[in-house]
Amino acid sequence: MLQQQVDNFCKALIKTGALKFGLFTLSGGKLGSYYLDLRILPSFPDAFQTAIDLLAKKAKAITGIDKIAGIPTGGLPWASVLAFSMSKPLVYTRKEAKLHGRERKVEGVLASGDRVLLIDDVITTGKNLLDGLQSLRGEGGVVEDALVLVDREEGGRTHLEKSGVKLHAVVQISEIARKLLDMDAITSSEYEEMVAQGKTGQ
Numbered sequence: 001m002l003q004q005q006v007d008n009f010c011k012a013l014i015k016t017g018a019l020k021f022g023l024f025t026l027s028g029g030k031l032g033s034y035y036l037d038l039r040i041l042p043s044f045p046d047a048f049q050t051a052i053d054l055l056a057k058k059a060k061a062i063t064g065i066d067k068i069a070g071i072p073t074g075g076l077p078w079a080s081v082l083a084f085s086m087s088k089p090l091v092y093t094r095k096e097a098k099l100h101g102r103e104r105k106v107e108g109v110l111a112s113g114d115r116v117l118l119i120d121d122v123i124t125t126g127k128n129l130l131d132g133l134q135s136l137r138g139e140g141g142v143v144e145d146a147l148v149l150v151d152r153e154e155g156g157r158t159h160l161e162k163s164g165v166k167l168h169a170v171v172q173i174s175e176i177a178r179k180l181l182d183m184d185a186i187t188s189s190e191y192e193e194m195v196a197q198g199k200t201g202q
Contacts, residue, residue, distance in 0.1 A: 006171055038150070039074055059147055065115055066089070067090070069091045069106075106139050123160075124154045129165075130163060150176065153173050
């Protein structure tokens with residue numbers, strides 16, 4: 001059942017146009033030969049449901065979590081639905097502190113000592129997650145785990161580990177590439193591009 005859901009998720013990346021090939025500037029400033037736009041998946045209810053189910057299965061295996069935290073903007077829809085489905089409180093980080101009100105970088109109720117699961121859609125170098133990590137820890141949150149749908153295998157896992165955070169990923173990009181190649185959904189050259197991109201990032 002789980003393997004079938006992963007297969008369906010990989011197929012959805014093609015069907016929805018979430019996976020694109022070309023030359024792209026990624027969120028960390030790196031250039032990439034492919035782009036994963038998981039922000040469009042919520043516009044496709046079936047694909048969104050498949051992804052959320054996979055994310056929830058991973059999240060439920062992580063023990064001792066008090067709250068779910070989303071990273072703007074890619075992680076917010078996933079964190080919101082995940083928190084709702086798990087009956088966990090939701091908080092989310094801001095890219096910049098508000099200049100009015102409480103002037104916080106974390107929205108929601110976060111108490112010192114709360115164990116927080118950090119959520120984003122994709123990890124490349126880990127910069128966005130590390131920024132969110134700083135904000136949460138700065139307000140007393142305890143962050144030891146981060147969960148993403150896709151690990152592009154470009155160094156993000158290592159960067160998080162150096163900050164004391166374990167990365168949990170629903171699927172690695174190399175696994176997606178292999179499945180899509182086996183389905184004849186991508187060409188062998190596109191497969192090589194996806195796998196090579198990860199090797200250069202290690």
